Amino acid sequence: xxxxxxxxxxxxxxxxxxxxxxxxxxxxxxxxxxxxxxxxxxxxxxxxxxxxxxxxxxxxxxxxxxxxxxxxxxxxxxxxxxxxxxxxxxxxxxxxxxxxxxxxxxxxxxxxxxxxxxxxxxxxxxxxxxxxxxxxxxxxxxxxxxxxxxxxxxxxxxxxxxxxxxxxxxxxxxxxxxxxxxxxxxxxxxxxxxxxxxxxxxxxxxxxxxxxxxxxxxxxxxxxxxxxxxxxxxxxxxxxxxxxxxxxxxxxxxxxxxxxxxxxxxxxxxxxxxxxxxxxxxxxxxxxxxxxxxxxxxxxxxxxxxxxxxxxxxxxxxxxxxxxxxxxxxxxxxxxxxxxxxxxxxxxxxxxxxxxxxxxxxxxxxxxxxxxxxxxxxxxxxxxxxxxxxxxxxxxxxxxxxxxxxxxxxxxxxxxxxxxxxxxxxxxxxxxxxxxxxxxx
Numbered sequence: 001x002x003x004x005x006x007x008x009x010x011x012x013x014x015x016x017x018x019x020x021x022x023x024x025x026x027x028x029x030x031x032x033x034x035x036x037x038x039x040x041x042x043x044x045x046x047x048x049x050x051x052x053x054x055x056x057x058x059x060x061x062x063x064x065x066x067x068x069x070x071x072x073x074x075x076x077x078x079x080x081x082x083x084x085x086x087x088x089x090x091x092x093x094x095x096x097x098x099x100x101x102x103x104x105x106x107x108x109x110x111x112x113x114x115x116x117x118x119x120x121x122x123x124x125x126x127x128x129x130x131x132x133x134x135x136x137x138x139x140x141x142x143x144x145x146x147x148x149x150x151x152x153x154x155x156x157x158x159x160x161x162x163x164x165x166x167x168x169x170x171x172x173x174x175x176x177x178x179x180x181x182x183x184x185x186x187x188x189x190x191x192x193x194x195x196x197x198x199x200x201x202x203x204x205x206x207x208x209x210x211x212x213x214x215x216x217x218x219x220x221x222x223x224x225x226x227x228x229x230x231x232x233x234x235x236x237x238x239x240x241x242x243x244x245x246x247x248x249x250x251x252x253x254x255x256x257x258x259x260x261x262x263x264x265x266x267x268x269x270x271x272x273x274x275x276x277x278x279x280x281x282x283x284x285x286x287x288x289x290x291x292x293x294x295x296x297x298x299x300x301x302x303x304x305x306x307x308x309x310x311x312x313x314x315x316x317x318x319x320x321x322x323x324x325x326x327x328x329x330x331x332x333x334x335x336x337x338x339x340x341x342x343x344x345x346x347x348x349x350x351x352x353x354x355x356x357x358x359x360x361x362x363x364x365x366x367x368x369x370x371x372x373x374x375x376x377x378x379x380x381x382x383x384x385x386x387x388x389x390x391x392x393x394x395x396x397x398x399x400x401x402x403x404x405x406x407x408x409x410x411x412x413x414x415x416x417x418x419x420x421x422x423x424x425x426x427x428x429x430x431x432x433x434x435x436x437x438x439x440x441x
Contacts, residue, residue: 022049026089030096033124033132042135050082050139054146076147083143090136096121097129103159104133134163138170145177153177165391168194168201175207185233187211188240189279192286197391212241220258227262229271235259236280239305240287249297256301260308267312270329277313277333278385284309285340285394288347303350310337310351314359317366325366326415332385334363335418338425339398345432364426367419378417381409 025045029036036042057075061068094104141156154177160170175190188211194204215237221227227235239255242248266272284306291298313330320328338360341348382390382402389395390404409417 018049018053022085025049026085029089029132030092030121032122033097033128034122037124037128037131042132046135046139050078050085051142053078054082058146079143079147083140086136086140086143090133090140093129093132093136097124099129099133101133101163130163131167134160134167134170137163138173141170141173141177145173145180150177150180161390166198167391168197168199168204171197172201172204172207175204179211184211184215184237185276185279185283188215188237189283192283193392196286196289196393198393209245212237212245215241216245220255223254223258225258227258227266229266229276232259232262232266233276235262236283239301240283243294243298243301244287244290247295247298249295249301252298252301256305256308259305263308263312264315267330268316272329274329274332274385275388277330278336278388280309281333281337281340282389282392285337289394299350303347306337306347307351307353307356310334310356311359314356314363317359317362320366323370325363325370326419331418331422332383335383335422335425336385336389336395338422340395342425342428343395343397348429360426360429364423367423370419378409378413379420381406381413381417383409383414383418383421 022045025036025041028041029045054075057071057078061071061075090104093099094101137156137160141153141160144150144153144156154174157170157174157177160167161174164170171190171194175187175194178184178186178190188208191204191208191211194201195208215234218234218238220235220238221231235255235258239252239259242252242255284302288299288302288306291302313334316330317325317328341351380401380403382399382404386399386402387404387408389399392399
């Protein structure tokens with residue numbers, strides 16, 4: 001009984017001092033945000049006032065020596081406190097610094113009062129305000145994830161991405177979320193997104209390596225056998241893991257042969273979603289860029305994979321007629337990959353295969369015959385796949401010219417706009433590329 005009261009007193013005292021520390025960090029962030037960010041106050045706030053205690057409670061909850069129900073109750077209470085703190089901080093930041101965000105409208109719209117006018121506040125840069133808002137959103141997502149509220153966590157993370165697509169932190173958290181769902185392809189995709197941005201998240205490099213290491217241990221079907229989607233994704237990740245981690249060219253070649261053999265029937269029966277195809281394209285682009293400075297054999301294998309991937313996507317086009325080509329589920333992935341080739345024209349020479357150019361010609365001719373009206377009013381609008389790739393450095397020369405702030409285009413306009421951009425790529429390929437693989441009549 002004495003031990004119980006002693007422990008209770010310690011917990012009460014701890015909560016008191018923790019609350020005081022939270023308030024101090026809170027005041028510094030509001031009164032002098034630039035100073036606070038320079039001293040990494042926002043990181044100390046999360047680590048010392050929330051994360052460390054959350055991790056400790058999670059570990060205690062797993063330990064059979066402790067009262068699991070009591071610890072779990074304390075953890076739930078503290079997660080509620082953390083969520084309330086960051087929601088309140090986010091609202092206050094928007095109020096004090098006069099921010100009107102799409103998901104957090106200005107409080108004056110609801111008749112709320114402004115922050116105390118008698119308090120002197122050092123006005124920060126606008127980008128600093130957006131950064132701290134993104135920081136709050138990321139940790140609101142973390143708290144929701146700790147509560148197993150995965151849909152809410154994803155919503156917070158995506159709001160954080162929308163606020164600053166060039167920051168790697170929210171992508172890393174989305175990767176953690178996908179890892180908890182056992183979706184390894186999406187996990188690797190978001191880790192690559194977290195790295196290939198202007199402000200990469202350092203921990204994502206280690207996280208990516210650890211995830212890919214697990215992929216090298218996956219057992220694949222026997223060579224020449226058929227694959228289902230999950231097996232193909234596992235083989236795809238193993239290919240990249242072998243090249244990225246150890247430059248195992250011999251092992252990668254064996255996997256490549258299986259991938260090339262199995263992809264065409266999976267595409268023909270539409271086993272993949274458009275989004276999964278885009279994810280595979282983005283991962284491959286990332287790995288190709290990361291191969292800079294490595295063995296030439298690594299780039300050769302990646303080039304072979306890209307060629308086989310495009311060929312598999314082009315095969316169904318030989319049976320498609322009329323405007324139905326605009327509905328082809330593989331077009332978003334084709335457009336992303338060809339956009340990258342325009343950013344990296346030297347890669348075109350590595351893909352110099354006659355059957356590949358025949359496939360591109362078939363696609364372009366089908367697209368040109370499928371519609372006659374160019375969507376002039378939406379000429380610079382972002383397509384659905386573009387929104388998911390904002391900030392991705394390998395595609396920056398293409399994405400930087402697009403308008404992400406306007407109203408999203410409808411489905412029909414998106415189809416025509418995608419076709420228009422693919423045809424423009426064909427014109428570029430015919431006129432600019434040294435190997436002149438195709439020509440325009």
